[in-house]
Amino acid sequence: MDGIGLIIYARCEVWYKGRAESHLAPGDYLIIRKKDGALLIHGATLTTPLNYQPPGAELKYERTPEGIILTSTRKKEEIKIKIQEVYTHILADSWSNNKITLWGTESHLRDHVISNIDKYFPGHTEIHKEYSTPVGAIDLLVIQDKSGERVHNVIEFKRKKATLAACSQLGRYLQHFRTQMMVLSIGYIFSPDITANALIHLEQNGDHHVKVEIPQITHP
Amino acid sequence: MDGIGLIIYARCEVWYKGRAESHLAPGDYLIIRKKDGALLIHGATLTTPLNYQPPGAELKYERTPEGIILTSTRKKEEIKIKIQEVYTHILADSWSNNKITLWGTESHLRDHVISNIDKYFPGHTEIHKEYSTPVGAIDLLVIQDKSGERVHNVIEFKRKKATLAACSQLGRYLQHFRTQMMVLSIGYIFSPDITANALIHLEQNGDHHVKVEIPQITHP
DNA sequence: AGTTCAGTGATGCGT
DNA sequence: ACGCATCGCTGAACT
Numbered sequence: 001m002d003g004i005g006l007i008i009y010a011r012c013e014v015w016y017k018g019r020a021e022s023h024l025a026p027g028d029y030l031i032i033r034k035k036d037g038a039l040l041i042h043g044a045t046l047t048t049p050l051n052y053q054p055p056g057a058e059l060k061y062e063r064t065p066e067g068i069i070l071t072s073t074r075k076k077e078e079i080k081i082k083i084q085e086v087y088t089h090i091l092a093d094s095w096s097n098n099k100i101t102l103w104g105t106e107s108h109l110r111d112h113v114i115s116n117i118d119k120y121f122p123g124h125t126e127i128h129k130e131y132s133t134p135v136g137a138i139d140l141l142v143i144q145d146k147s148g149e150r151v152h153n154v155i156e157f158k159r160k161k162a163t164l165a166a167c168s169q170l171g172r173y174l175q176h177f178r179t180q181m182m183v184l185s186i187g188y189i190f191s192p193d194i195t196a197n198a199l200i201h202l203e204q205n206g207d208h209h210v211k212v213e214i215p216q217i218t219h220p
Numbered sequence: 221m222d223g224i225g226l227i228i229y230a231r232c233e234v235w236y237k238g239r240a241e242s243h244l245a246p247g248d249y250l251i252i253r254k255k256d257g258a259l260l261i262h263g264a265t266l267t268t269p270l271n272y273q274p275p276g277a278e279l280k281y282e283r284t285p286e287g288i289i290l291t292s293t294r295k296k297e298e299i300k301i302k303i304q305e306v307y308t309h310i311l312a313d314s315w316s317n318n319k320i321t322l323w324g325t326e327s328h329l330r331d332h333v334i335s336n337i338d339k340y341f342p343g344h345t346e347i348h349k350e351y352s353t354p355v356g357a358i359d360l361l362v363i364q365d366k367s368g369e370r371v372h373n374v375i376e377f378k379r380k381k382a383t384l385a386a387c388s389q390l391g392r393y394l395q396h397f398r399t400q401m402m403v404l405s406i407g408y409i410f411s412p413d414i415t416a417n418a419l420i421h422l423e424q425n426g427d428h429h430v431k432v433e434i435p436q437i438t439h440p
Numbered sequence: 441a442g443t444t445c446a447g448t449g450a451t452g453c454g455t
Numbered sequence: 456a457c458g459c460a461t462c463g464c465t466g467a468a469c470t
Contacts, residue, residue: 005264007229007250009310019380019434020324020463027316030227030252036265044225044315045256047274048450051320052267054465077463088310090229095264096247100271104240106446130469135421136384136444137469159447160239163459164356168388169445172421175391195459201355201392214239240448268465274450297448322463356460379463383444389461415443 003059005092006033011084014041016051018077024050031070031081033059035095039072039079053079104214106159110139112215113157113190117142120210121153134180135172152183158191159214166191167201174207223279225312226253231304234261236271238297244270251290251301253279255315259292259299273299324434326379330359332435333377333410337362340430341373354400355392372403378411379434386411387421394427 008031014024024041029050032040036055043050057074070081110129117124121142131141140155154177156162156170170187177185187207194202194209202209228251234244244261249270252260256275263270277294290301330349337344341362351361360375374397376382376390390407397405407427414422414429422429 007227007308009227009312014320016320016463018463020322022320022322022463024320025316025318027318028312028314029316030312032250032262034262034265038265038267040262040267042252042254042260043319044312044317045254045258045275046450047258047260047269047272048464049267050318052463052465054267055265087314088227088308090308092229092248092250092264094248094307096245096249097264098245098247098270099263100234100236100242100244102240102242102448104448132469134417160449161458164392165385165389165460168392169385171391171395172384172388197354197356197459236448238448242448266466268447268449272448274448325463326461381443385444417443 003035003037004033005035005095007031007090007092008033008083008086009088010086013082013084014051015080016078017080018075022051026084028087031083033072035097037072037074041079041081051079053077104159106139106157109159109190109212109214110157113155113212114140125150133173133176135176136169138173149184152177152185153188154185155188155190158189160191161193161195162189162191162198162209163195164198164201166194167198167205167207170202170207171205174205223255223257224253225255225315227251227310227312228253228303228306229308230306233302233304234271235300236298237300238295242271246304248307251303253292255317257292257294261299261301271299273297324379326359326377329379329410329432329434330377333375333432334360344373345370353393353396355396356389358393369404372397372405373408374405375408375410378409380411381413381415382409382411382418382429383415384418384421386414387418387425387427390422390427391425394425 013026016022030042037057038055039053040049041051057072060071062069068083072079124142124144126143128141131138139157142153144151154173174187190210190212233246236242250262257277258275259273260269261271277292280291282289288303292299344362344364346363348361351358359377362373364371374393394407410430410432
């Protein structure tokens, strides 16, 4: 975190080589090198960079007859930038490293449901957040006694529309409970919405979707 | 795509309001506004922006006694930036919009395996790429005739270490074939590596991992 | 360090 | 244009 912050707008060409490999045709791009070593090359559109490297990369500077060559290396991944002409460069020493504070996440949704748990699972005897299993942690596990039988309600939360991936994730937990632990289990996806395919797949397995809205934000 | 490209290094403060909500404390940040309307606010570390808005956002400029206020709006999402002082700004008219060309993806791995398919599945009768099912598309489906019985080999590719999520995905396809289509099916994950838990889970279901390396890159 | 999961995910592809 | 599944995802939390 003691590196240099550098922002360069320049005419350049970029090569990436690692697990995959890419080439970016010569043009005018924004090159960002952050204090933690992260490197970004941005084009004129899109939020995602054309090329990037995560924090921890090392930057090498080299002057050649063809122009400046920047090489950023991290493990077995390398990005090479051949700079033809620098239009503007900023040495961002003062660059701040604050974090945003974010409200309205999946765990907020989960906690909101827990605070109204009687509404969804009356007569519950146990509640476990992030219940750990060999196949991953269950967002919320609510155990009920139904006429003497213990029912395990396995709940997966999604803050937006649930897809097939959510069903798979839930199915994995349920398979563990049903076939390894031999306990009676019912699966639930709590989300504001669910895709048609996901709902079909869910109901074929005898599980359920419960529509819930992201809770209103309450500032601390 | 006819908007202005703008790069600003400035002291500012940022608020985001939409499905979620966040606040970024005053400091020195890099503000990027792209030609397609995308907006990024980057801090001194990490590859991801602190705040962002996808393409299509509209930017409003406002001058107040407290400083310049930029407001970027897209659907019901809004980012507000209060700029105290601009250190450097670049009007990036020439900003290029080229795309990278990428080799070594999951589909390259799949195609490499297909070209050596006899090695893995001798006596196959049918090969289907991206075989569509109600629960998603199977990367590769290879059908074999084994002493008169049709065996469906369901193959999922991962370009790096396979995790539990890959098993779930594969399991979803297999469940469909076995319980809905009533055909004999065997599942495979082809990847350079697999996590311990994922391998256990896979083998418990009678499925298999096949170690494959990302193919050498051959430039066109 | 390895593994798993959430994300204002984003992108690409199919309908 | 929208819905849907994947990603060189990234980053964070936990073992």
